[in-house]
Amino acid sequence: MASTTARLRVRQLKDLLQRSFPQAEISDLGRPTRESRVGGVLVWDGFAGRTQLQRQQMLWEALRRDLTADELLDVGFIVTVTPRESQAVWAD
Secondary structure, three states: OOOOOOOOOHHHHHHHHHHHOOOOEEEEEEOOOOOOOEEEEEEOHHHOOOOHHHHHHHHHHHHHHHOOHHHHOOEEEEEEEOHHHHHHHHOO
8 A cells, every 4th residue: 555645855855955055065865775765965064063963953954944744754864964074984
């Protein structure tokens, strides 16, 4: 039986993140499997000097502002890092 809740579109989430975090780099945004929630990586200069808790609070405030309750349930983990942190973690 198909779910009656609206599924969050990856493009919709990417557009929201781009509006809320100008000049951010958004990568690996998607669903690992068809049944999973949307997750990814948000790289933004504005996270500098903020704790992970503060970054996640900023992210979820933006999500709650623009998404419905059902769409929010479809959001998985989104990593929030600065460009410098991203280079240190994902450097070749």
